[in-house]
Amino acid sequence: MNTPDVTSFLDTETNNISHIAADPDTGRCAIIDPLLDYDQASGRSSTKSADKIAEHVRAHGLTVEWIIDTHIHADHLSAGHYLRSELGGKLAIGEHISEVQKVFGKLFNADEDFRLDGSQFDHLFRDGETYKVGTIGARAIHTPGHTPACMTHLIGDAAFVGDTLFMPDYGTARCDFPGGDARTLYRSIHRIFELPDDTRMFLNHDYLPEGRDELRWISSVGEQRLGNIHVREGISEEDFVAMRTKRDATLATPKLMIPSVQVNMRAGSFPAPESNGIRYIKVPVDTL
Template identity: 60%
Template sequence: MHEPSLSPSHLAVKPEIVAFFDEPTNTISYIVKDPASNACAVIDSVMDIDYAAGRITFGGADRIIAHIRDKGWELEWLIETHVHADHLSAGPYIQKELGGKLAIGENITVVQETFGKIFNEGTGFQRDGSQFDRLFNDGDSYRIGTMGVRVLHTPGHTPACMTHVVGDAAFVGDTLFMPDGGSARADFPGGDARTLYRSIQRILSLPGETRLFMCHDYGPNGRDIQWETTVAEEREHNIHIGKGISEDEFVKMREARDAMLAVPRLIIPSLQVNMRAGQLPPADESGGTFLKVPVNIL
């Protein structure tokens, strides 16, 4: 793996960041704007679903679209930090309205292979990541306007998790939570607590002043929802990984905690949609679209 290193000039770049909190899924989506141009990216967008009614809507995505249009910004990228199991991506919907390239980590192919079997998708479902415009490898880079972005492979929660470092900011997906929230679960297919520990160490090796942006927050102990912290704060105060907790201590804690957690409420629709880059499954001969429910498998 490439070890992260940032030059002082890189840290001097401070992207403009606009956060959108989706209360039903406790997800934070972001617009990341280049301060030197009108270019921007959207990270971890949310498509709304009323699961009981089988109804898809786009209120949250429409707010992101409206903000970008109102500001006169130009969308260049739609980034998924990983294949989410707790919300559906609105990437294709936003892309249709504003353009931009849809991207995820290259290990989407591992996720597609795993869940393609679980959902019995057959040979018609492509497992090569071709639903996305770009697949990132560890250490890859791209640009949002004039800003350089580096991509770190940070698996453990899922095989495809990536952290995106943009100037003095890093978007960590579900790898880390706020310091009082700890870390993400590692018990999904392809997850691993020991791998997660090592990925977190990569993030914590970034400069202490690096701003970290979470994909989720649940307001532990009744506090207000938060999504921004720093590497230094996580090193010192994270309840699962701070103050030099050893790898073995973390793995023991994480595995015991994961064994007590319930399955995410939206895992079944989320995985089927997100492994397709946010697209719904193909319609059948009658024109209807359906999601599958695997029984006693997940």
């Protein structure tokens, strides 16, 4: 069996899509990019979205082997830590997480106990590393450019690309975060395009571009290679870099970037409580 059953969960507040990839023969699964709900105004978090994933896992008798973040997200908080406590499984991310932790650990002046080696996670994937979800073969592919730690996970015939690509009519990820690079993203996407055209592609976001009235998050390598408005066949690296650089200069900071990065670099945990027992999210002033 080389075809996982994929169930997706849309959060309408952030337009984030989380996925479960399950081996139908064994019921073993991977959860990819789960979301923790967070209200910026009140500073309150909830597990409503993550609990829907947990309910699905339990209702279908699945066993969680992996909880994977494709990268350190800047637009939502990860529910990885919470779901591991509820369902088990290994919490995992790409090994280049340490580069992101060093940058943002310094920016947010993290406490001296904050480790910069990715050890908050149970497993750090290497480029090209193979693993299994049940009996289904899987491979981690380092696809940086949006961030230094972005990974694409190929599980059977399904590729989970994180924020690297959007639907073909919306394009590609921004590259203006620390450690991002448009030239690197172009080359990463072309690594993905080397996969078979019929490889299913599961995306993390859809922002409903003009002319389309239905959210979508499933594409294919062939559809992207031939039709992505930013990086389809025939668009040169230089043209892509020029387009991406110009476009990124117009984009605002994501609404939840400040809390998201501080939680996600800790594998979905909030900073440790201070002397009064309260956890805090820091806001760097006149910096971002």
